[in-house]
Amino acid sequence: MRATYAVYNLSFLPHLSQSRLLYTGVLKPTRFNSSRSMSSKTTQARTALAEMAKDGAFARVDSVHRSTTVEPVAGRYHLYVSVACPWACGALQAISIKGLNDVISHSITHPTWQRTRPDNPDDSHCGWVFRKASDEPLSNSNSHGSFSGDELCGSGDQIEGCSSIRDLYELSEDTGGKYTTPVLWDKKLKKIVNNESTEILRIINKDFNELANNKSLGLVDLYPEELGEEGNRLNDIIYPNINNGVYRCGFASSQAAYELAFKDLFDALDQMEELLSKQRYLCGSKFTWIDLRLFNTLIRFDEVYAVYFKCNKKLIREYPNLFNYTKDCYQVKGMSGAISMYHIKTHYYTSHVGLNQHSVVPLGNKIDYCSAHDRARFE
Numbered sequence: 001m002r003a004t005y006a007v008y009n010l011s012f013l014p015h016l017s018q019s020r021l022l023y024t025g026v027l028k029p030t031r032f033n034s035s036r037s038m039s040s041k042t043t044q045a046r047t048a049l050a051e052m053a054k055d056g057a058f059a060r061v062d063s064v065h066r067s068t069t070v071e072p073v074a075g076r077y078h079l080y081v082s083v084a085c086p087w088a089c090g091a092l093q094a095i096s097i098k099g100l101n102d103v104i105s106h107s108i109t110h111p112t113w114q115r116t117r118p119d120n121p122d123d124s125h126c127g128w129v130f131r132k133a134s135d136e137p138l139s140n141s142n143s144h145g146s147f148s149g150d151e152l153c154g155s156g157d158q159i160e161g162c163s164s165i166r167d168l169y170e171l172s173e174d175t176g177g178k179y180t181t182p183v184l185w186d187k188k189l190k191k192i193v194n195n196e197s198t199e200i201l202r203i204i205n206k207d208f209n210e211l212a213n214n215k216s217l218g219l220v221d222l223y224p225e226e227l228g229e230e231g232n233r234l235n236d237i238i239y240p241n242i243n244n245g246v247y248r249c250g251f252a253s254s255q256a257a258y259e260l261a262f263k264d265l266f267d268a269l270d271q272m273e274e275l276l277s278k279q280r281y282l283c284g285s286k287f288t289w290i291d292l293r294l295f296n297t298l299i300r301f302d303e304v305y306a307v308y309f310k311c312n313k314k315l316i317r318e319y320p321n322l323f324n325y326t327k328d329c330y331q332v333k334g335m336s337g338a339i340s341m342y343h344i345k346t347h348y349y350t351s352h353v354g355l356n357q358h359s360v361v362p363l364g365n366k367i368d369y370c371s372a373h374d375r376a377r378f379e
């Protein structure tokens, strides 16, 4: 067993308060006891909750694995996801939409973050872990509650036999200290190809079309040429203000930062409501990647973000166009299989113990997204 002391690179976190650093575990020196020990350059393990600017605003740090080169063969790549995560869920949905389930396999984590080095008292990092559906239920990292895995968790990580997403990053010699999903994994080289969902989406959309189990699915194009820059233009509104905007509300640690994020979020939702009063999807009559991105925030909104992240000016079901649009997107073939309200609610309400210490999960409203919608009126 090798013990390695971490050297911290906190240059991106210069303004964290002492209490926040302690809460996230950033101040504690880390000693790895893992069989997959890292070099002495390892940055302190942390989560997105540590990414806070001086004014209390949540400042998400960019993904680091950005290769977009893949060999278009079946069986070489594996997607690791949490289906609670909106970004990862979108990547999994793209695989289904394109008919690539037999080409790119996947594993789904347990929804409740756990200590990733439970045997090391000096390492308090919590993150995604793998559990079999039949394993004992997990409590939150403060030992409250009891949350089981389910059939989506399957048999855990059958590819590398890792017990956490952190293990995969370390296997891939990532010393950055942040362990997010989605992860597109190269089984041949045993390393991460890409961990940025927008790029994984593009890879899935374009590189494996010949292998789609139904050729007509290979032709489904989430980035049709006629889209031009419209998807990117909308993304410049949707990502910072809605997708990431809900996190900017929920993780804000000052009133001012929260209020700014709240205003940006609801202004952008109003804009999308208006746009969707004129056309079926964001870019016209075709469902595209930008719909997939917006949908994954909208479907989590009423159950989680409105309550947990204090995004409570209005619910999505109070916007006639956004609500019907959410149902419409849910009913696109390949979309609903990755939606598990159990994973979504369990993850958010049980993983950030600083936000919900006892991990009590609100019962909330069960919305039937399979029910009729009015979007065909644009046909």
Ligand SMILES: N[C@@H](CCC(=O)N[C@@H](CS)C(=O)NCC(=O)O)C(=O)O
Pocket: 046, 047, 048, 049, 062, 063, 084, 085, 086, 087, 088, 127, 178, 179, 180, 181, 182, 195, 196, 197, 198
């Ligand atoms: N930019 C990344 C963000 C991914 C991300 O932040 N995923 C979250 C789950 S929603 C995560 O894994 N967080 C773990 C952590 O913060 O430690 C992407 O879009 O792929």
